[in-house]
Amino acid sequence: MDLTLSDEQRMLRESADRFVTETYNADHRKRSANDPRGFSADIWKQFADLGWLALPIREDHGGFGGGAIEIGILMEAFGRGLVSEPYLSTVVIGAALIAECGSEAQKQALLPQIADGSLYLAFAHSERQARFDLADVKTTAKKTPDGWRLDGHKTAVLDGHAAGQIIVSARVDDGKLCLFLVPQGAPGLTSRDFPRLGGGRACNLDLRDVRVPADALLGDGSDALPAIESVVDRAMAALGAEAVGIMQTLLDQTLEYTKIRKQFGRPLSANQVIRHRLADMAMQCDEARSMALRAALMADAEPLARARAASGAKAKIGKCARFVAEQSVQLHGAMGVTDELDIGSYFKRLLAFDTLFGGSAHHYRRYAALGGRAVQT
Missing domain, CATH: 1.20.140.10 (Butyryl-CoA Dehydrogenase, subunit A, domain 3)
Structure with missing residues (x-):
């Protein structure tokens, strides 16, 4: 097996190393820590300009079609620089969930916004009783005449306080696990954010009679x-x-x-x-x-x-x-x-x-x- 990097991958590594060495210094980390969101919007804009936010997104959705190796190259550089921007929550997890579960209309609407840096995402899935069991979800989603009603609690939502849209997992009436897009500030959604160990922020979410439209359901309602x-x-x-x-x-x-x-x-x-x-x-x-x-x-x-x-x-x-x-x-x-x-x-x-x-x-x-x-x- 050939494990050598391609020319494009080497260029990506050099670009990421240069950014961490020359741009993302201790002053940037301090400003990010002091920002109420836990990260810098200016740095996020630079990520977009460098094409890093579009890296794993398919080309027909405004991205470059990169894979796990390219993501790993970036994340290793981010580790060296203690980068606290929400790359994991928005790009690695959020964009991937939309690409895997969303309808074509949802992909066309949301993925280009992630690529250009205008949309932050968070994934609200963990619950207190689950103990890292991904199938253990008690949050419920009930069908209503005009959409869905969500009720439940989510813990340790990475960057959830700053996300424009939160992807919430919930059980529907037939027991399937589905994903819903909940906008930040939706009535009935309560967020309590806190600093994360090592940089960045996370939050706990309470969903009490949160109403979302029918098209908030990601995809066709198949088990997610x-x-x-x-x-x-x-x-x-x-x-x-x-x-x-x-x-x-x-x-x-x-x-x-x-x-x-x-x-x-x-x-x-x-x-x-x-x-x-x-x-x-x-x-x-x-x-x-x-x-x-x-x-x-x-x-x-x-x-x-x-x-x-x-x-x-x-x-x-x-x-x-x-x-x-x-x-x-x-x-x-x-x-x-x-x-x-x-x-x-x-x-x-x-x-x-x-x-x-x-x-x-x-x-x-x-x-x-x-x-x-x-x-x-």
Whole structure:
């Protein structure tokens, strides 16, 4: 198998690396953190100008038709820069759900708006009792003479407070899981937003007698669970690439620090035990990179192979990320937890990664279950 990047993919990587190095600096991160939305609209406009928002969207809907590999290249760069813009929620998840489930009219209306940066999306699916089970949804959708009535609660909706449209999952009368477009500020929709660990914001949603028109239903009302599972598996592959970017940055910064930090007249890196730790960190980074790449390569495979690749990557990268983050903080000593360095911020982002869509323990169980093995809880 040829794993070398194409010329277009190399150009994308160079463009993303240049953006993170030259444009998205600490001042931008601080301004994004202080913005009530948790991100910068100016940076989002630059994403649109660079074509990144249109990257995975099909050409006949105003995009470039990129795949999971291209998304992974971008997300790895975003990890190195601690980018907090809502790329995952709007482009990786939101646009994909519309492409998978929406009618042709909905695709033509919404996907070009995502590509040009004028529409933010969020996916409201997780519920408190679900514990990362994508099929466990209690929110209901009742048919009314003029549309639908939604009732339920959603937790940890990424960037939901800033989304123009929120894609809400709900059970209809026949038990099928369907998706509905709910505009921000709809009567009966209550949002309570909060800062996310490591940057960005999320919110909890209450839906009480929320009325939406008939065309708010995405697609023809078919069961959306297979599409949700597919999109979430792709999102985990993208998150894995982001985690790899963070881990590599922690390794690079720690390596540099141990070269200049002296103890008893010698740099820390002169000690063999420190070199062993750095070597272990490098090995964990390479293992995580391999798993993220495998998940991206399997993103369009048949459902069982795709799901096992995604869960395997999420479980393995979660363990590798924690090891690299903890070693980085420890080797920096007290400096590792101060605001003077970004080490703590990268650590927090990796902790957030481990909980999104389920931690390592959850995905080890899912991986085993998909393989037909008995799983001990």
